[in-house]
Amino acid sequence: xxxxxxxxxxxxxxxxxxxxxxxxxxxxxxxxxxxxxxxxxxxxxxxxxxxxxxxxxxxxxxxxxxxxxxxxxxxxxxxxxxxxxxxxxxxxxxxxxxxxxxxxxxxxxxxxxxxxxxxxxxxxxxxxxxxxxxxxxxxxxxxxxxxxxxxxxxxxxxxxxxxxxxxxxxxxxxxxxxxxxxxxxxxxxxxxxxxxxxxxxxxxxxxxxxxxxxxxxxxxxxxxxxxxxxxxxxxxxxxxxxxxxxxxxxxxxxxxxxxxxxxxxxxxxxxxxxxxxxxxxxxxxxxxxxxxxxxxxxxxxxxxxxxxxxxxxxxxxxxxxxxxxxxxxxxxxxxxxxxxxxxxxxxxxxxxxxxxxxxxxxxxxxxxxxxxxxxxxxxxxxxxxxxxxxxxxxxxxxxxxxxxxxxxxxxxxxxxxxxxxxxxxxxxxxxxxxxxxxxxxxxxxxxxxxxxxxxxxx
Amino acid sequence: xxxxxxxxxxxxxxxxxxxxxxxxxxxxxxxxxxxxxxxxxxxxxxxxxxxxxxxxxxxxxxxxxxxxxxxxxxxxxxxxxxxxxxxxxxxxxxxxxxxxxxxxxxxxxxxxxxxxxxxxxxxxxxxxxxxxxxxxxxxxxxxxxxxxxxxxxxxxxxxxxxxxxxxxxxxxxxxxxxxxxxxxxxxxxxxxxxxxxxxxxxxxxxxxxxxxxxxxxxxxxxxxxxxxxxxxxxxxxxxxxxxxxxxxxxxxxxxxxxxxxxxxxxxxxxxxxxxxxxxxxxxxxxxxxxxxxxxxxxxxxxxxxxxxxxxxxxxxxxxxxxxxxxxxxx
Numbered sequence: 001x002x003x004x005x006x007x008x009x010x011x012x013x014x015x016x017x018x019x020x021x022x023x024x025x026x027x028x029x030x031x032x033x034x035x036x037x038x039x040x041x042x043x044x045x046x047x048x049x050x051x052x053x054x055x056x057x058x059x060x061x062x063x064x065x066x067x068x069x070x071x072x073x074x075x076x077x078x079x080x081x082x083x084x085x086x087x088x089x090x091x092x093x094x095x096x097x098x099x100x101x102x103x104x105x106x107x108x109x110x111x112x113x114x115x116x117x118x119x120x121x122x123x124x125x126x127x128x129x130x131x132x133x134x135x136x137x138x139x140x141x142x143x144x145x146x147x148x149x150x151x152x153x154x155x156x157x158x159x160x161x162x163x164x165x166x167x168x169x170x171x172x173x174x175x176x177x178x179x180x181x182x183x184x185x186x187x188x189x190x191x192x193x194x195x196x197x198x199x200x201x202x203x204x205x206x207x208x209x210x211x212x213x214x215x216x217x218x219x220x221x222x223x224x225x226x227x228x229x230x231x232x233x234x235x236x237x238x239x240x241x242x243x244x245x246x247x248x249x250x251x252x253x254x255x256x257x258x259x260x261x262x263x264x265x266x267x268x269x270x271x272x273x274x275x276x277x278x279x280x281x282x283x284x285x286x287x288x289x290x291x292x293x294x295x296x297x298x299x300x301x302x303x304x305x306x307x308x309x310x311x312x313x314x315x316x317x318x319x320x321x322x323x324x325x326x327x328x329x330x331x332x333x334x335x336x337x338x339x340x341x342x343x344x345x346x347x348x349x350x351x352x353x354x355x356x357x358x359x360x361x362x363x364x365x366x367x368x369x370x371x372x373x374x375x376x377x378x379x380x381x382x383x384x385x386x387x388x389x390x391x392x393x394x395x396x397x398x399x400x401x402x403x404x405x406x407x408x409x410x411x412x413x414x415x416x417x418x419x420x421x422x423x424x425x426x427x428x429x430x431x432x433x434x435x436x437x438x439x440x441x442x443x444x445x446x447x448x449x450x451x452x453x454x455x456x457x458x
Numbered sequence: 459x460x461x462x463x464x465x466x467x468x469x470x471x472x473x474x475x476x477x478x479x480x481x482x483x484x485x486x487x488x489x490x491x492x493x494x495x496x497x498x499x500x501x502x503x504x505x506x507x508x509x510x511x512x513x514x515x516x517x518x519x520x521x522x523x524x525x526x527x528x529x530x531x532x533x534x535x536x537x538x539x540x541x542x543x544x545x546x547x548x549x550x551x552x553x554x555x556x557x558x559x560x561x562x563x564x565x566x567x568x569x570x571x572x573x574x575x576x577x578x579x580x581x582x583x584x585x586x587x588x589x590x591x592x593x594x595x596x597x598x599x600x601x602x603x604x605x606x607x608x609x610x611x612x613x614x615x616x617x618x619x620x621x622x623x624x625x626x627x628x629x630x631x632x633x634x635x636x637x638x639x640x641x642x643x644x645x646x647x648x649x650x651x652x653x654x655x656x657x658x659x660x661x662x663x664x665x666x667x668x669x670x671x672x673x674x675x676x677x678x679x680x681x682x683x684x685x686x687x688x689x690x691x692x693x694x695x696x697x698x699x700x701x702x703x704x705x706x707x708x709x710x711x712x713x714x715x716x717x718x719x720x721x722x723x724x725x726x727x728x729x730x731x732x733x734x735x736x737x738x739x740x741x742x743x744x745x746x747x748x749x750x751x752x753x754x755x756x757x758x759x760x761x762x763x764x765x766x767x768x769x770x771x772x773x774x775x776x777x778x779x780x781x782x783x784x785x786x787x788x
Contacts, residue, residue: 105612113627121627
């Protein structure tokens with residue numbers, strides 16, 4: 001049998017069939033901007049006249065679609081909104097679609113409720129045209145993650161989620177022949193089933209969210225199963241739904257014996273998806289489908305022409321979906337944007353989500369996110385799973401209160417004491433704050449859907 | 459019964475599995491079943507009945523033996539009955555999915571779910587995938603686009619997990635989305651009942667009028683009896699509760715008719731009331747365990763899949779026509 005590296009071209013160079021749609025993926029940026037502008041003007045006008053939510057907000061801001069002559073006008077004059085604004089609209093009007101439905105309900109192809117990570121779920125809807133356009137975007141992304149039709153592809157879907165509807169259609173568009181469903185739900189409770197199925201089906205490429213993927217590695221370790229040895233053809237993996245730290249990436253690469261690993265950002269708000277290419281320098285977001293910008297987390301002001309060092313909240317305008325229309329939707333994800341051409345040849349900008357912007361905590365005057373804490377604690381071998389929850393007891397805290405579930409629990413009291421001491425030292429060194437640690441079991445950590453709630457208020 | 463010649467579709471399915479499925483080749487050989495020109499019910503009865511547990515045990519080490527590998531086109535290997543190990547990996551081909559789509563159409567038409575908002579709370583998987591187009595890529599397009607246009611349904615899914623947060627989210631969906639239909643696994647109902655009781659609410663008060671309650675036979679979930687249904691309807695103030703028998707592994711679906719019996723889609727399934735001890739297929743009206751043979755599955759056809767549901771088969775008139783086969787629960 002050929003080794004993994006012999007089965008595919010070198011992974012650090014563009015492949016001969018690198019692009020799903022070379023014309024659009026490598027198009028000149030100015031040309032892309034012209035397409036983007038045309039679509040943006042179109043959807044702006046449509047939303048103002050069709051959606052009560054936008055009509056009201058634009059009127060309140062004293063702006064009409066015709067006032068928008070440039071991209072600068074757009075980011076300065078059009079008001080942005082968050083999920084809370086949608087929830088408020090639903091509460092006031094009783095409209096589950098929050099006033100952003102762009103087509104009659106009978107023309108919708110799917111309606112999905114969000115997981116509810118940041119509170120009560122909101123609804124997303126897709127129409128036929130949007131469904132086709134977004135599935136094409138997904139197909140480009142999966143192709144960039146080096147999925148090819150000849151591969152055996154396995155995934156564990158979140159059956160209720162909007163992306164599954166699009167994703168499955170994208171797989172069809174790509175001409176995938178063999179797809180394996182490893183489990184019915186991407187949840188850590190299915191770890192043993194996923195592992196069992198993974199060993200049996202031996203896929204080439206896998207899509208799995210981080211919590212169940214980590215749980216699968218843990219289950220394999222407990223059973224003494226060497227996944228790279230037993231699934232020798234598993235080459236690539238892509239994931240989404242949670243920010244990935246360096247430690248987690250390394251763990252996936254080694255644990256599953258991968259040639260490469262691709263991170264994705266997925267958000268229901270804005271109906272957007274991005275994917276890393278083999279350069280791993282941010283995730284590509286397709287300019288002809290979305291307009292992406294960065295705003296200051298505190299002031300909400302747009303950061304025009306952002307540089308690599310600028311951090312802000314990612315704001316999305318979906319240019320193609322007419323089911324739920326998203327114009328300047330603040331995803332509340334903190335991250336950065338790069339606009340220069342990527343070494344992979346793609347001209348579309350790259351974004352990187354660091355964490356949820358609303359998860360930023362203040363301790364002794366220092367601002368940081370749960371991902372920063374995760375980067376720190378994962379350096380301790382016993383905490384390499386990064387399973388913890390920060391307890392926020394005040395808007396500005398003196399000490400970081402944190403519940404941690406050790407990946408490898410110590411056996412003696414001395415070992416527990418030593419672990420606590422080391423953890424406190426690492427947090428002090430990496431983040432610069434004092435920590436108060438409460439050791440818990442994994443099951444005791446609060447979950448939102450399938451994710452660990454990284455921040456709970458007390 | 460001696461001279462009974464099996465329906466053409468069943469005979470052809472038996473020949474198909476005997477040719478392409480290694481598992482059934484071995485099973486038939488061991489049981490001394492010979493598939494000659496005229497297969498009678500007697501010779502069919504020689505094929506051993508397989509319970510879900512036996513089936514999973516049989517192929518635990520070599521699940522591929524169950525698959526008919528020559529089946530072409532895009533396919534999907536789905537893992538079934540996830541809460542149990544060993545699991546069973548079933549292969550669904552495009553042709554299987556198209557057949558499931560047809561069954562979905564019949565079912566939707568029969569149930570009269572049209573122009574409605576629907577909330578679905580089940581693991582959108584396996585046999586239910588083509589139902590709404592989740593997971594299975596080859597039918598996704600067809601289901602979403604065809605069924606959407608035909609039945610004009612707007613469907614919202616919940617997690618489909620038997621846990622409290624799942625029901626809380628489901629309750630939120632009911633409050634805001636106000637569906638008139640609710641499609642739910644029977645084992646997911648208790649958390650809803652608890653939450654509704656705490657809030658002094660009922661499903662009827664939330665706007666739900668009709669419920670399709672799915673009983674998964676592979677998981678030994680039983681459908682509501684008429685008394686349970688009556689109690690549930692009164693307690694939750696809903697106008698109708700319809701049972702749907704389902705066995706994920708043999709891709710089996712049977713909706714409840716008005717009189718409480720279950721309609722069999724005879725073009726797609728061969729059902730028997732079987733004696734689990736002797737393995738004999740019992741005549742109409744006699745009590746036995748429900749055994750299902752799928753007549754359309756190309757990827758992983760299952761023959762004589764035995765459930766623990768006690769039933770008798772009857773022939774009567776119903777919505778689908780005269781003298782149709784029905785499953786009556788005992």
